Each structure stands twice: as structure tokens, then as C-alpha cells.
Amino acid sequence: MARSAISPQTMQLLQFILMALRDLTKPTAAGESHTAGAPRVGVLGGGQPPHAQLLSILKSLGLIAVTTIGLFALTHFLPITHIAVIYLIPVLIAATRWGTLSALTAAVSGFLAADFFFYPPIYSFVVYDTQHIIDLVLFLVIAIVTSNLAGRLKREVDLSQQREEKTAAIYAFSRRLAACFTAAEISDAIQDYLSQNLGRRVTLFGVQPAAGQTAAELAIPEQVQRAASAIQAIGDVETRTVVDPATRGSWLVRSVSRQTAEFGVVAIELGNTTTEMATAVRAEVDAMLLDAAATLEHLDLAQALYEAELRSKAEQLRDALVGSISHELRTPLVSILGSAGVLGQADGIAQNERLSSLVLAIRTEAERLDHDIQNLLDAQRITGGGIQPNLQWTDPADIVDTAVTQSSRQLAAHHVDVELPTDLPLIKVDSTLIERALGQLLENAAKYSPTGSTIQVLAWTEHHRVILSVTDQGIGLTDAEKQNLGKRSFRGQRALVPGSGLGLWIARAFVVANAGTIEIASEGPGHGTRVSISFASSREVTSELPDDNDD
Amino acid sequence: MTKSGLTALIVDDEPQIRRFLRAGLELSGFLVREAEDAERGLKAATFHSPDIIILDLGLPDLDGSEVLKRIRTWSNVPVIILSITSDEDEKVRLLELGADDYMVKPFGMAELLARAHAALRRYVRGLNKDPIVRAGPLSIDLVTRNVSLNGTRISLTRKERHLLQLLGEHAGNVITHQHLLREIWGPNHTHSVQYLRVLVRKIRHKIEADPARPAILVTESGVGYRLVQKDDDVAEAPNKLITA
Numbered sequence A: 001m002a003r004s005a006i007s008p009q010t011m012q013l014l015q016f017i018l019m020a021l022r023d024l025t026k027p028t029a030a031g032e033s034h035t036a037g038a039p040r041v042g043v044l045g046g047g048q049p050p051h052a053q054l055l056s057i058l059k060s061l062g063l064i065a066v067t068t069i070g071l072f073a074l075t076h077f078l079p080i081t082h083i084a085v086i087y088l089i090p091v092l093i094a095a096t097r098w099g100t101l102s103a104l105t106a107a108v109s110g111f112l113a114a115d116f117f118f119y120p121p122i123y124s125f126v127v128y129d130t131q132h133i134i135d136l137v138l139f140l141v142i143a144i145v146t147s148n149l150a151g152r153l154k155r156e157v158d159l160s161q162q163r164e165e166k167t168a169a170i171y172a173f174s175r176r177l178a179a180c181f182t183a184a185e186i187s188d189a190i191q192d193y194l195s196q197n198l199g200r201r202v203t204l205f206g207v208q209p210a211a212g213q214t215a216a217e218l219a220i221p222e223q224v225q226r227a228a229s230a231i232q233a234i235g236d237v238e239t240r241t242v243v244d245p246a247t248r249g250s251w252l253v254r255s256v257s258r259q260t261a262e263f264g265v266v267a268i269e270l271g272n273t274t275t276e277m278a279t280a281v282r283a284e285v286d287a288m289l290l291d292a293a294a295t296l297e298h299l300d301l302a303q304a305l306y307e308a309e310l311r312s313k314a315e316q317l318r319d320a321l322v323g324s325i326s327h328e329l330r331t332p333l334v335s336i337l338g339s340a341g342v343l344g345q346a347d348g349i350a351q352n353e354r355l356s357s358l359v360l361a362i363r364t365e366a367e368r369l370d371h372d373i374q375n376l377l378d379a380q381r382i383t384g385g386g387i388q389p390n391l392q393w394t395d396p397a398d399i400v401d402t403a404v405t406q407s408s409r410q411l412a413a414h415h416v417d418v419e420l421p422t423d424l425p426l427i428k429v430d431s432t433l434i435e436r437a438l439g440q441l442l443e444n445a446a447k448y449s450p451t452g453s454t455i456q457v458l459a460w461t462e463h464h465r466v467i468l469s470v471t472d473q474g475i476g477l478t479d480a481e482k483q484n485l486g487k488r489s490f491r492g493q494r495a496l497v498p499g500s501g502l503g504l505w506i507a508r509a510f511v512v513a514n515a516g517t518i519e520i521a522s523e524g525p526g527h528g529t530r531v532s533i534s535f536a537s538s539r540e541v542t543s544e545l546p547d548d549n550d551d
Numbered sequence B: 001m002t003k004s005g006l007t008a009l010i011v012d013d014e015p016q017i018r019r020f021l022r023a024g025l026e027l028s029g030f031l032v033r034e035a036e037d038a039e040r041g042l043k044a045a046t047f048h049s050p051d052i053i054i055l056d057l058g059l060p061d062l063d064g065s066e067v068l069k070r071i072r073t074w075s076n077v078p079v080i081i082l083s084i085t086s087d088e089d090e091k092v093r094l095l096e097l098g099a100d101d102y103m104v105k106p107f108g109m110a111e112l113l114a115r116a117h118a119a120l121r122r123y124v125r126g127l128n129k130d131p132i133v134r135a136g137p138l139s140i141d142l143v144t145r146n147v148s149l150n151g152t153r154i155s156l157t158r159k160e161r162h163l164l165q166l167l168g169e170h171a172g173n174v175i176t177h178q179h180l181l182r183e184i185w186g187p188n189h190t191h192s193v194q195y196l197r198v199l200v201r202k203i204r205h206k207i208e209a210d211p212a213r214p215a216i217l218v219t220e221s222g223v224g225y226r227l228v229q230k231d232d233d234v235a236e237a238p239n240k241l242i243t244a
Helices: A008-025 A029-034 A050-075 A083-098 A100-117 A130-178 A183-198 A222-234 A275-299 A301-345 A353-383 A396-406 A431-447 A479-484 A503-513 B015-027 B038-047 B064-072 B088-096 B109-128 B158-169 B177-185 B193-207
Strands: A202-205 A240-243 A250-255 A265-271 A392-394 A415-419 A427-429 A454-462 A465-471 A517-522 A529-536 B007-011 B031-035 B052-056 B079-083 B101-104 B132-135 B138-141 B147-149 B174-176 B217-220 B224-227
Touching: A050 A083, A050 A100, A083 A100, A083 A130, A100 A130, A130 A183, A183 A202, A183 A265, A183 A275, A183 A301, A202 A222, A222 A240, A222 A250, A222 A265, A250 A275, A265 A275, A301 A353, A301 B015, A301 B109, A353 A503, A392 A396, A392 A431, A392 B193, A396 A415, A396 A431, A396 A454, A396 A465, A396 B217, A427 A431, A427 A529, A431 A454, A431 A465, A431 A503, A431 A529, A503 A517, A503 A529, B007 B015, B007 B038, B015 B031, B015 B052, B015 B109, B031 B038, B038 B052, B038 B064, B052 B064, B052 B109, B064 B079, B064 B088, B079 B088, B079 B109, B088 B101, B088 B174, B088 B177, B101 B109, B132 B158, B138 B158, B147 B193, B158 B177, B158 B193, B158 B224, B174 B177, B177 B193, B177 B224, B193 B217
Parallel strands: A415 A454, B007 B031, B007 B052, B052 B079, B079 B101
Antiparallel strands: A202 A265, A240 A250, A250 A265, A392 A427, A454 A465, A465 A529, A517 A529, B132 B138, B138 B147, B174 B224, B217 B224
16 A cells, blocks of 8 residues: 555646646736737626526536436446546536536535545545545646636637627628618618627717718607717717606717717617616727727728719619610500400400410410519619608508409419408508508418418507518528518529519518518418518597487 | 490590500490590590590690590590509599599500499489489489498488498599598598598498408599499490480
8 A cells, every 4th residue: 555655647647737727827818819809898707697607506516416426336336446537527517618616616526525425434524545635636626727727718719709700790791881872771780780789779870961860860869869969060089978858768979989970979778777887888888889980990981882872873773764664665565455355355256265265365464564564663663762652541451452352363373361350440551552562462472372272361450550461371481581581682592483572672661661560470481471561550530530420 | 235326535645555445445336536646635525525535644745634624624524534653642633623533554444444334324314313323232312312232221320321422423433532521521621531431441331241352332542432333233334315
């Protein structure tokens, strides 16, 4: 028994520990070098909320328990001498996954478990063998050191992941800027970028003062608006805190860039917060905006604005062309359709099945062409900014009825199931626009679902809104398709159906122009699609009706 | 194809359109006259006193609506407007100017004939005083204002009765919201479309088999309402006798 001799392995271990300890005392180089790029908050240790920390401690305790039970079973069959080394496994797992505190918990509890269950005398914390004592102490030190190293590695990985996400976000943002047509769209892009980065509702003021006030700007409390325009007017670079007297909510208002007013002024809603919290957020916002302003400068906003204008002019020209061509195409179509109609009724043709089927073919094809031309004209109207809805109180039932009737040719091979409550409130919309929107949804449903399947049209009220929905049993949508749905000329690629891909884009534009919302849901490919549109409804209109008594 | 001997005047600058209109109208028994611009159209309307005028809006020399205005200064002849635009305000304006109906191009011949016949019946009714109008299972006595469904008198409120009478007088043709509101609620309520929506919904529950898919009292989006007549609701197309 080498009671007091230290084995060569132990010596090696000691050396390693000493080196590691030296390494630990050095300043954290990794942390330092990244502060310039990414915000450090939440990245370096201790960022976990208390309940998550408790959970990881419990998990590491569980790991130790499992290891103990496993070892206990194993020692019945195999003689295992280096029990302590095996306990390093759960310690390492805890260190890499759940951080230093969990690793320490695992190390201490592993130390105690090894002592209690495996070192003689068993079932006691007393240790006789000096070698075992050294083993246990070494084990504790190794646990601490490795957990620290593993923790640092984990932070490195987290940081690089965050850098990657940031790069991806900047890339996505610059791509979005490149697709903007107007200053308003660029402003929206910046606003979304800032909101996403701050994780708070952000409103951007005046990227292009000539554009006037946007709806989002108007939704902001007056006090905050005034502060924003003041900052813009005098070029103030300080961050201001404004309290909205109505809601008692605080807002941070400051210029996006400290150098130029070109990027506008942001207002960030904080809600009801304490002064300390507001200060913390302000620091976070300042750091983030420094970053964002650098990105914006780099992307050259002026150039983006100029390019957007060019694109919009090109689009206008194209639409003007489409408009005149559509008109030219339509005139002969009137004669073709009219003549086919007369022919179909004529003696000698009406009775001859073969001939009348030809006349019918002329008619349906010409109608299809006319329908496509109508879509082009609608698209032109939308991009021309010419949708001025003629809002009138309308019975939603009328809209559904007209849309189903107008699309009856496209819906002929499907079963259309319309279910409407009899007491739907009225909605104030431009009925013809909403009929066309609903028609597009019905036609899409028919296009992308098998013949003979059911298309369900439902209407109901919810929170003072009337909702109309079209549900099909068709091919549904993949996640990638959902992302692209709103775009002009997007078409489902999985089904070979003809079409311009304008349908949903037109429907969305018409619904939005009527202050409605549109939502598309699908359980996934093969599970059908449901598109719902909703509009604010009347509440008192029915009672407003002047007396109408029986005579 | 009954030979009614009625004369239709087509005013349209597109020869292809005139050609199929002529074919369609002649097949259903009309005598047809054509004019390729407003000036000739107005002349033909004056000298040949047609029984019905099919008037295109986009004429080279004068706007169709101006032609309509001039015709209305001296004649109550039925006028059906043809238009390439489907702008609702424009439709309403034309109907208020005195057009009997309108067709948006492209349109079907059958539909045009139905509207033309409906307009002719309204014109004729004024002369031969038949007070009963039928629309599917519905019949309206324009004199007593009694309304029955499948032969049974139905109970209606005063305003419901009034609305059905107004639509009945022009059965088959569209009546604007403004006209209905003015007649029923008075000139101060021409923009209170919501009154009409509610009233129409109530009537539909009394007369339609499926009020959600109306077949008798149908909506003309953004324009007004129409009482739909089937072929067998009208014994035959009006004929020349009445012009005597």
C-alpha cells in the first residue's frame, strides 16, 4: 500500500490543473474582443433567469444520481478503481450545457456521492485512504477548471452564432432596402429593422419629410410626436424620455444617428416602467442605434431612395403599357364574346351538339382571356395607387353571393358550401372591391384543390368584426410558400395550374385598401388552406332604421 | 323568334360590335337601325323614332352620356347603355340621367335582350295599364300594392311594400340606391344606404327561398337593386301594337 506516495498520474494531473488555473486568472480575452460588435448583455454568464438556473442545478443533480445508480449496478459485476474519473462525465455534461453553477453543483455532489457510496468505509463521509482524499480533491479542481473552460467555449460559440445572426439580419435588411419602391417603404424597412433589433415597438419619424405623416406616426401620442419633431427640427442628439399623459406610458425619443438627421427620429414605447429600467433600456437603445446608424450609413440611404424612385417609374411605365394593351385587347374580345353568344342561340347551331360545343369553347376561352385582362387592369390600378374605395354600408351576405355567382364558371367543378348567419352586421366597404377579392380567393381555392372537393365559405362576427373565410381541401401551403404569398406574381409551384399569380396579391391589396385584414392559414402541404378576411362591423345600424310600422 | 316589329337603334362606333348586335336583335325579331357616331345617332333617334336605343358611351364625336341627356329632353324611349368601364359611380350617374339599364362590355346577348325587353315592358305598361308584375313566384299589383307569393298574399310593412312597388315598376331593370332612398325615405336620406340594406334583408326573408342566395330581389353591387324576371314571367315580348 503506497499510503503517502503520490502516483505519477496524479502528478500529471496537478500540473495540468496549475496550468489551467493560470489560464483562468488571465482576463477574459474572448469577452473583451467582442464588445465592439455585439451587445454583451445576456451573453456572458448569469444571463439566465433564476428559474432556469434552478432547473439546470436540478438537472445536474439528477445526472449525478443517475451516474451513481449506474456505477452502483456496474461495480457488482466489474471492479472499477477510478470511480472519481467516471464522475467527471456528468460534471463535463453539466459544464458544457448548463454553465458554471451547475458544474459546481455536479462536482460537489459527485464528490460526496463517490465518497459516500464507493470509498471505504462505504455509506459514510469519512475517508481513510490518503490517495482517495487526493483523488477527490483533484476531481473537484478538475471539475471547476473544465467547467470554466467548457463555459468559455460555449460563450465563444454563442457569440459567433450571434454574430452570424446579426450578419444575416443586416443582409436581409439590405436586400429589403434593394426591393423598396418608395421612401415610405424604406422607412418601413428601417422601422422593422430597429424593432427587430430592439425587440420593442419602434416608430420611425420622417425619413422623407415630404411624404407627410404615415398612419403609424399618427397612432403615436401627441406629446411624443411633438418631441420627435422638435428633435428633428433642431438636430438634437440627446435621448429624451417622454411620458404620455393619457396612458402614463414612457417613450424614448432620439435621433437614429448622432451625425445626420437623414435617418429620422425613433420613438420607442417602454410602457409603465421605473426610472432605473428606463435608464437600462436607454443604454441598450443607444448601443443598438450606434450600430444601426453605422449599418444605415454603410448602405447609403440616399442611393436606395434614388433607386426606389427609378424602380417605381419603371413600374409606372410598365403599368401604363399594360393598361393600354389591355384596353386594346378587350375591344375585340367584346365582339368575339358577343358574336359567340349570338351564334350559340342561332337555329342550326343550338340544335347541333358538335357545333354548339365549339361555340361554347370560343366563349369560355374568351371569357378566360377577359378575366386575365381584368386581373392585369386591377394590378395596374393597385400599383398606380389608384384604389380609392367607395365605402358604403354593405350586407356581407350580398358580397358572398355576388362573388360566388361571378366566379361560378371557375367553381363549376367544385362543391361550394356557403354558410352565413342570418343576422350578420353590415360592413362599410367598397362592395365591388371586396367581391373581387373574395372571388380571387374562391378561384385560388378551386385552382389548388382537387375537382369535386368542397370549398367552404363561412362568415361570422368576432370582437365587432365580420370575418369571411374560404376553406379548401387542396394542396395546402409549405412554410416557404407562406413566406412568399403576399408577393406580386407568386404562384404555387407544386400544382401545375395556369395563372398570372396576381390573384392573392390583388385580393390583399383590395382588402387592405378597405381597412380590412387578410390571414392565410394552412396545416401544411396536403391539408388545405383557409383564407380569412375581416372588416370592422357596424353595431347600431339596425336600430338606426327609422320606424317602419305596418299600415 | 316572334316578329315583334319593334325598331332598335344601335349607336356604336365599332363595326364588329354593331354587326353582332344587329344579328342578335334581328334574330329575336327587332328591326335594326345603326349609327356610328353621336350625330347620326341623334338624327336617327329623332327621325325614325325607334322603340329602343342601344347606346355606346365611347363615341368619337360626343360623349354617350351627353347623347342620353339630349334624347331625354324630348323622349322617354328606353335606352340601354353599353360601357367598357365598370365604374359604379358612372353607372349610377347614367341611370340617374334616365338610362333604363346598362351593360358592361363584354356582355352576353341573352342578357342584353332580357334588359331590353324589361325596359320595353316598362315603357309599354304606361300605355296599356296592366298593373300586375310577376317575378318568379312573386306577383305585385302596382295599383293596389298587394304582393303575393305563390298566389298567397303576404304581409309586408309599408316601406317593404313601397320598395317592391318601385322595383316592380321597373321589373327586370336596375334601380339605384339613391332613387329608392329618395322615394322611400325622402331627399335627405339619399346616402343612408344602410336603411336599404336592412329593409332588403327583411324582404328577402319573406320572399326568397334562400335569402343568402337571392333569386328575385338581387343586388347590383355599388349601384342598386333589380327584380329578376324569368322568361315565363312575361307572356311574350312587347309588340308594335301599342305605338298606335
